[in-house]
Amino acid sequence: MATTAPVDAVTPDATPPPAPPPVSRRRRAWRIARAILIGAVALIAAIWLVLFITKGRFLKRPFESIAGRLTHRDVQVGGDFQLYFAPWRIKFYAERVSVANPGWATRPRLFAADRIDARIAPLSLLFGTRHFHWLDLTNGAIDLEWNAAHDRNTWTFSEKKGGKPLDLPRIDRASITGTTVRYRDPRMRLLADLSLDTIRSTGARIGEAVGVSGNGQLRDTPFTVAARLLSPDATVARGRNELVMRARAAGNVIDVAGTLPSLAQIEGVPLAVRARGRNLATLLEIIGVVIPTTRDYRLRAQLVQQGQEYRFTRMAGTFGDSDLAGRLTVTNGERLHLDSTLQTKRLDIIDAAPFIGYNPDIVAEKGAVAAAAATGAAPARLLPDAALPIATMQRFDADLTWHVAALRSRRVPISDVDLRLDLDRGRLVLSPLTFTMARGHVAADAIFDTRQRPSAIRYDIRLAPTPMGRLLAGYGVAEAGTTGTVRGRIELVGRGDTIHDSLATASGRIAFVLPAGALWTRNVELSELDIGTFVQKMFEDELKEPVRINCGLIAFTVRNGIAATDPILIDTQKNVVLGRGGFSFRSEAVDIAIRADAKRFSLFSGQSPVGIAGTFATPRLEVLSPQLLTRAGAGLGLALVATPVAALLAFIDPGDAKAAQCGPVLGAKTAAAQRTGKGEPRKDVGDGTTTVQDKPKRKKFLGIF
Structure with a gap:
């Protein structure tokens, strides 16, 4: 019996139903991110x-x-x-x-x-x-x-x-x-x-x-x-x-103003700085820097701090009667270092006095002798006895270049001063120091080495040919009619922590050469030791015409602080000027005898020897007897071994003066090399031999000792 297939049976030709579409990866990632975000927001909200x-x-x-x-x-x-x-x-x-x-x-x-x-x-x-x-x-x-x-x-x-x-x-x-x-x-x-x-x-x-x-x-x-x-x-x-x-320290007032990008930001910001006070040295002493004393000062500058550097630019102001401009950089590194370039249009001589140790206020009010006494110098002394600030000089270093257009002085015109200073761990070098003096040029070098004890100090000052008329105009010498020039050099080496001590122990040579020219004085009382009066007493004429100079040499040999003439020899048209004696950097006493021997016979010439006596601070002129002339310098401890000069008559000049051979004179040779015009050795001038006495003789000489 045949069977019938169910109605819902799947036939071979039947199509299965479609599967649901897969979820995209993007959507899945979005869902995860959304979940995480919601969770995070929820967590934050919960925490909040x-x-x-x-x-x-x-x-x-x-x-x-x-x-x-x-x-x-x-x-x-x-x-x-x-x-x-x-x-x-x-x-x-x-x-x-x-x-x-x-x-x-x-x-x-x-x-x-x-x-x-x-x-x-x-x-x-x-x-x-x-x-x-x-x-x-x-x-x-x-x-x-x-x-x-x-x-x-x-x-x-x-x-x-x-x-x-x-x-x-x-x-x-x-x-x-x-x-x-x-x-x-x-x-x-x-x-x-x-x-x-x-x-x-x-x-x-x-x-x-x-x-x-x-x-x-x-x-x-x-x-x-x-x-x-x-x-x-x-x-x-x-x-x-x-x-x-505004800050106040050690008598100084410092004002600072500027615009800061933030309250705590100073570095790299330009600040306007002004400072004023009675002494600029007290301001820099705050940071451990030593400079010479000044009178009242006012300065302004722009300050920029960058790391360890403090740069002061556009600096301008005054100290005393002088002006100052330039820049300064202070580096606060392992060792404090100053680097500066300064310019001054006019520097007053009183404001320059502190450079050798004087207090400028005392100089202005009471004079140099009182300023020297304030440094500890003995009464009536001129050289300051202020000690170098050894400890401070060894704590910082410095480089300085300074140009001074003019130095205001009553007697000697000085201009175009250029100074280069270098301080390195206590060794101070001034080299070169150059300036124009009376149309002549001076170049100097000085070294103060405080690393050695006591300090080793060297002075080397060189004077280029300079017109005497302009140089000595403030001392009674007329510019008109004076054609002579002078050149010279001072070279001394000593030990000490003060200028006085360094010179009191110094050895070296001082020499000034006078080439051919003329010297005319006005005999005007312009100084303690008037050159016009001196020349008037030295020569027989009343100086109605200039003194004609063939050549001249004023030189000293310095040993252990005592300078002896070596030689003083000036050959003029009518006379030969000879000198002996010396001076002491120790006591500042001066004891020099000078005479002018006529080359021709002259009756009643009136040419008595002239003595320069007294001290650096109070020199004086004296007319000497022939007996005193040969003993010039004895009170200073000078043993002059040269043959004594020929006997002189107070009122009769035999006119036998020996003209000088100008070659050795112009070469600034010592007395041993000097010759007469005939080439014979000279024995009528001091030869620079010195013997320092520990105790000076009690016998008075020229009223000094």
Whole structure:
């Protein structure tokens, strides 16, 4: 019996139903991301809710631990603590909070405050500059300090070497009361304790100014400081920050003004600096730099600090009656170093007096003798006895180039002064020192080596041919009619820590050569020792015409501080001028006898020998007897071994003077090389031989001893 297939049976030709479409990979990834995002938002919302409800107080200990690990410091909160979002800004509140200093610091805490209440932009903690929408700080104490090596500071939170500049956050509104800042830099030997005026701002407005005041010590000098931020509303917004500051130290007033890109950024910012005071030396002494004393000064400059360099440019001002301009760079490295280029249009002679140790105020009021006495020199002495600042000179180095257009002096015209100074670990070199004097040129070198004890000092001064009329115009010599010139050299070496001591022990030679020319005096009383009077007494005529000079040499040999004539020999048309004796750098006594022997017979010539006596400070002229002439210099301890000069008659001149052979004279040769016009050795001049007596003879000579 046949069966029938069910109706729903699948025939071989039947098509299966279509499968559901597969889910795309993108959609699957989106679903996963959406789920994660929803979960993250939910988690953040949950965290936010938990923090908002609990105010985050439970994070106090974790905060101390995490902050301590990140800063490598001990962080503590002694009172209430809150850390949460309110609603989108982070609220941070802490009482009796403190952050420790590293172990090498001299104070235990970098920061401490009774209370901090702040609203912080969250993303600013991760990117860019930290941004505080609001900051309430009560009784904060901040301690900022560098280590001795200057490679670490307390505000750089790193165990590696290297101190970063202080970077303050941007603050929109603030209430700051009772806050103090301490700053210490051992390399600069700077310590400052500052107090901030109370700051209260609302609506992003602080007011007209914020003040900072305090005191401190720079090296060994105490100072006070007062500063004001004139545009604090712009400052908190990191705009233009107009800062003015005044500091007082050691009788000096320093004003600083400038525009800062941020409150804590000084480096690379041009600042206008002005300083005034009674003595510029006291200002530089603050940083351990020694310069000669000055009178009242006023200076202005632009200051830019870059790393260890402090560059003062566009410097201009005055000291005493002199002007000063140029630049100065102070490098505060391993050794303090000064590099400067200065210009002066006119330097007053009184302001130049400190360069050899005189106090310019005393020179101006009482004269050079009183100024020398103030340095410790014996009464009536002229050479200063001020000691070189040995210890200070060995602590810093310096390079100086200084041009002075004119030196204002009553008697000797000096101009075009160029000075090059180099100080290296206590060795001071002035080389070259050049200037124009009465249309002549002077070049000098001086070395003060304080590394040796006592200091080794060398002087080398060279005078190029110089017109005598212009050089001696202030001393009674007429420019008109004087055609003679003079050239010379002073070369001395001594030991001592004062100018007086270095010369009192000096040895060397002093020589001035007079080539052919004419000398005419006006006999005008213009100095203590008037050259016009001197020449008037030396020659028989009344100087109605100039004295004609063939050649001349005024020279001294210096041994152990005593200078003996070697020789004094001037050959004129009518006379031969001879001299013997000397002077002492030790006692500053002068004892020189000079005579003019006529070349022709002259009855009643009136040519008595002339003596120069007294001291450097008070020289005087005396008419000598022939007997005293041969003993010139005895009181100075000079043993003159040359044959005594020919006997002289007080009123009758036999006219047998031997003319000089000018070759050795013009060559500045010593007495041993001098010859008469006939080539014979001269034995009528001092030969420079000296014997220093420990105790001078009691017998008075020329009224000096």
